[in-house]
Amino acid sequence: MDALLHEFGNEPQHTSVVLARAHALSLAPVEGRRGDLVWQVRKGDYDRATQVDLRWGLHRLTFDVPENASTRDMVRAFERRLGNKNEPMAFSAIADRVSRLTLAQHTDMFHDLAMAAEEVRAQRADAQRLRENAPWQAWLTGASRAGHEAALLACIEMGADVRMADASGNTALHHASRFGHAHLIKPLVDAGADISALNGQGWAPLHLAALHKHARACDQLMRNGADAEQPGWRGRTPTRMHQRERSYEQAQAL
Structure with missing residues (x-):
């Protein structure tokens, strides 16, 4: 102590x-x-x-x-x-x-x-x-959502599984991507996270980052091997989702 x-x-x-x-x-x-x-x-x-x-x-x-x-x-x-x-x-x-x-x-x-x-x-x-x-797996999920890198690394060091999904099928990488924590993506991938894993709704981490308009997270995911043309729910790709969001924003601006 x-x-x-x-x-x-x-x-x-x-x-x-x-x-x-x-x-x-x-x-x-x-x-x-x-x-x-x-x-x-x-x-x-x-x-x-x-x-x-x-x-x-x-x-x-x-x-x-x-x-x-x-x-x-x-x-x-x-x-x-x-x-x-x-x-x-x-x-x-x-x-x-x-x-x-x-x-x-x-x-x-x-x-x-x-x-x-x-x-x-x-x-x-x-x-x-x-x-x-200690609840290392739960803390890993919380750190991924909150963007807390030190906590995330501590949980990984203690054996938390970065590939394990929660009840909704979301892995730590899904949570980090959903909330735009670009700085967590490489540590998770280095620890073995599956960059192309689909959650229960049929979305990969890149789908979520694109859907919520987190450009830096998208960039980091693709730098670490994410496929912008990976089909998800109903065949939708991250590229298509990004284009759809841009079209919606342009229509709103008009």
């Missing part, structure tokens, strides 16, 4: 942006130090064990530790790594530095490492719950 307050200050942020950042911070390594020995403890990718990255000056030693590791488990994992016969001289500097700790210092350091490993495990569990339980 302190890190989030420092990062965002008093600037108002959409909930999705704050929670996506909280998720990222929860996956960050836990850092600590004892004198000139410093470390990072992090959860390995996928099913890999928790890893400790122990450093002294330019020397570095990395070793795996089991789940729920006690202080004693941490010491054993460290000693097993030192006993790797394939690298007999690789970690002699760190091994020598650790051997010169007093008994109390030795115990305190490995206790701190065990506590850091537990903190990493708890944070990882919190991050997983956050990803699974």
